[in-house]
Amino acid sequence: MKIYKKIVIAFLVFAAFACESELEFDPIDNLPGENALATEENIVSVLVGVYEEAGQDDSYGGQLQILVDLLGTTDQVIWNGTFVQPRQAFSKNFLVDNVWVRDVWGNAYEGINQTNLILERLDLVTSSEAERDRIEGEARFLRALFYFDLVRNFGLPYEFGEINDQPGVPIRNTGIIDYLVPLDAARNTVQEVYDLILSDAARAYDILPASNGFYADRYAAQALLARVYFQQGDYANARDAADDVLTNSGHALNDEFRQAFNNDTDSVEDIFAFQVTSQTGFNDLVVHYASEDDGGRGDDIAIEDGYLALFDDENDVRASFNYINPVNESRLTLKYTNQFGNIPTFRIAEMHLIRLESNFREGTSIGLDPLTEINALRARSLAAPLAGPLTEELIFNERQLELAFEGFLIHDIKRTERNVDDLPYNDPLLVFPIPQSEMDTNKLMMQNPGYGG
Known part of the structure; x- marks a missing residue:
């Protein structure tokens, strides 16, 4: 699939949103653009390519999650690495030429463009209605996922019950093959982008199969809906979506916490994970979180005492799910020690946390009452049960204990207005x-406050 992407559609699709303003052709690339998207087989190949692109290091392969967590950290971890891009996130001092930020933006719009090209050519899928629905559903799931992480990272937070007309990101939902087509686009509002995300994810849920191998299925779409509603503060809808996944998807918590990570194949806890092998995908989380012996750089991101202080029970296995690098005595997480391990994107533990907090905020007990549910999750890690009453602070803390270093921190801080x-x-x-590359090439683009432009 990597070869197909590079030879057939790289210059057609990727150039439209690449960071470079000029395109260099290789003779082997001179294939007619429409021919690359002229058959059902080619459409399927492009779709597989979107997954591969999304799983690269400059997107869900690790750099996005690292930026999010370093931006949100206070005393939980420290950045010791030499790379300036994550250091800017850690110091809350981004520069407009940050290459990691540039690539998160560019990779997302590359993926969005490919999904647009697929969605515009669904009439080419003639083998069966089920196959056409599968392809459409996966494309819409991926497009919604890209837009969700674009709008919540490049736009000010969504405010529940407000107008949300603050600038979000451009909605570009027409596929581009001709790289000479002008790409100027103004920013849509945060509300408009969220509306598109919810529409795409709901459509994906309606038409995807209940099981789809390691590709997105209807419960991956529902898990995305749960996360989006949760981020919006729409707790009733978040609760119901999470409950559907927990009740009907067939996924469950692994027996042990450690079994949720470093897996070569998806575990029962994985609702959706980006696949990593020695031939495709990239686990940049290992690069920056792991020791040299485990394929990392040693101590780029080290755990600080502030994170360990969040634990209320020394027997909680999550508190000891780390190790000391003998080279430099840095404390490192055990979540990322397999450089070819799949990257969990939606796991069932998150759905428990969404359902219990949403029930708590709504005063309901759908599925389980909140105290029972949080204690069931803690029991998996041998943590003592909470006696109650539950508080927002206890729930926020539990999310950090369970989801640390997985790309949630800054978004939980924004959602809970901390x-x-x-x-x-x-x-x-x-x-x-x-x-800056977008500012230079898009005359309609408006920079975020505080960054000039």
């Missing part, structure tokens, strides 16, 4: 800058 050091949740410095 500070990062002295920065309030809606401070523009907690938003990624629009990449």
Whole structure:
């Protein structure tokens, strides 16, 4: 699939949103653009390519999650590495030419463009209606996922019950093959982008099969809906979506916490994971979280005492799910020690956390009452049960214990309107800058406050 992408559609699809303003042709690339998308087989190949592209290091292969967690950290971890891009996230001092931020933006729009090209050519899928629905559903799931992480990282937070007309990101839902087509586009509002995300994810849920191998199925779409509603503060809908996944998907918690990570094949806990092998995909989380012996750089991201202080029970296995690098005595997480391990994107533990907090906020007990559910999750890690009553602070803390280093921190801080050091949740410095490459090539683009432009 990597060969297909590079030879057939790389210059057609990727160039439209690449960071470089000029395109260099290789003679082997001179294939007619429409021919690359002229058959059902080619459409399927392009779809597989979207998964592969999304799983690269400059997107869900690790750099996105690292930026999110370093931006949200106060005393949980420290950045010791030499790379300036994540250091800017750690110091809350992004520059507009940050290459990691640029590539998160560019990779997302590359993937969006490919899904647009697929969705515009569904009439080529004639083998069966079920196959056409599968292809459409996966494309819409991926497009919604890309837009969700674009809008919540490059736009100010969604405010439940408000108008949300703050600038989000451009909605580009027409596929581009001709790289000479102007790509100027203004930013849509945060509300408009969320509306598209919810529409795509709901359509994906309606038409995807209940099981789909390691590709997205209807419960991956429902898990995405649960996460989106949760981020919006729409807790009733978040609760119901998470409950559907927990009740009907067939996924369950692994018996042991450690079994949720470093897996070569998806575990029962994985609702959806990006696949990594020695031939495809990339696990940049290992590079920056692991020791040299485990394929990492040693101590780029080390655990600090502030994270360990969050635990209320020394027997909680999550508190000891780390190790000391003998080279430099840094404390490192055990979540990322297999450089070819799949990257969990939606796992069932998150759905439990969404359902219990949503029930708590809504005063309901759908599925389980919140105290029972949080204690069931803690029991998996041998943590003592909470006696109650539950509080928002206890629930927020439990999310950190369970989901640390998986790309949730800054978004939980924004959703619950907390500070990062002295920065309030809606401070523009907690938003990624629009990449300078986009500012230079899109005359309609408006920069985020605090970054000039």
